[in-house]
Amino acid sequence: MRIAVQTAPFDLGDEAARFASAQSHSGAVVTFTGVVRDVSGGLQAMEIEHYPGMTERALTDIAQQAMDRWSLEDALVIHRHGTLTVGEQIMMVATAARHRKDAFEAAEFLMDYLKSRAPFWKREVTGDGEAWVAARDEDEDALKRW
């Protein structure tokens, strides 16, 4: 299990390949990658603030819950903070399990909890100014299925 909170970019390809090759018993590897997207046009940057100390604790706790709840061999969470531009990778999770159902469900669980329970806050910078991204009700609702 590895948790990384960093400003530096990461390479999805390298991380996915390294994660998959480290597994000796897993037939199924799932990855999720979040990318900065310009939904309404004019996005110049995405700034991500976090709570140093609590962030690592929260991500470790969420990943450990996933490991306990599903038959996982391994889990990976990488989340960036700082200033990102359109097209940059914000974060990724990866899960490895014998069966695909465990790998998929655990990856979705990690994403749902990470979205609403890890202390990150996004701010969008456009030509018109800056605005904090509002939490979505559907992200909070997504937790109810677990």
Place this chain on the structure above:
Amino acid sequence: MRIAVQTAPFDLGDEAARFASAQSHSGAVVTFTGVVRDVSGGLQAMEIEHYPGMTERALTDIAQQAMDRWSLEDALVIHRHGTLTVGEQIMMVATAARHRKDAFEAAEFLMDYLKSRAPFWKREVTGDGEAWVAARDEDEDALKRW
């Protein structure tokens, strides 16, 4: 949308990175990778037979169904055939969408259909001989949720 049926190995890292970087509107990229695993010990090789012609048609049809059913920007399916050894990557799917729910669901749909509706047959070679892998009832049941 890309479908590849091949004997050659593929590089999960390269494929995942290339797929993700080709998307301009997607915030969410999910990948699934299947790896040859030695469940009961003594596996020397995994032989994968397929039905040339029908395989490409079936995978294209499954991927097109996923594109029609979810808001996907893109989908990728790579599946190998021939002789593979433990630890080798058998296949992968990737999906890209604005929202993670679409990307996750479509990837699971692709996997469920690919498992039971694409004409591949696995044979395990061990020191004791060779045996065709039997289809699992739970894989057929997995189709019912879609």
Place this chain on the structure above:
Amino acid sequence: MDVLYFAWVRERIGIPKERVDSSAATVMDLVNELRAREDRYAAAFEDVSALRVAIDQELADFDAPLDGVREVAFFPPMTGG
């Protein structure tokens, strides 16, 4: 028409493909014709509930008609992924 066999169906029958001249109306009629040929066919088609069939490279049912069909394939349930 061309008749193709895959996986253990191919192994039991001993060939991957053959040309069959048949006036069978449905897949099941064709199966019964093949069963009557030789023991190896009877063995391969012993339990059709354990088999799947594709007509012109599309999955089909055993009661599907064969009129105009160019290619029929028999195989066990698929195990990809």
Place this chain on the structure above:
Amino acid sequence: MDVLYFAWVRERIGIPKERVDSSAATVMDLVNELRAREDRYAAAFEDVSALRVAIDQELADFDAPLDGVREVAFFPPMTGG
């Protein structure tokens, strides 16, 4: 104790962190003490239903006791991922 502010809570109050000497029994008591200080605090804590709180780096409720607590943080709902 240390009191931390993040995202727009930090912006409204104007500082990321401060030392607060308080005998508040619960988080809500602390919020009321802060509200009474200055308008910028009153603005930040206007609607606590729009806020989240962490006590010693664990998410908590506004009625949680503050006895022995070293660090309290206030912030809007999280938007990671």
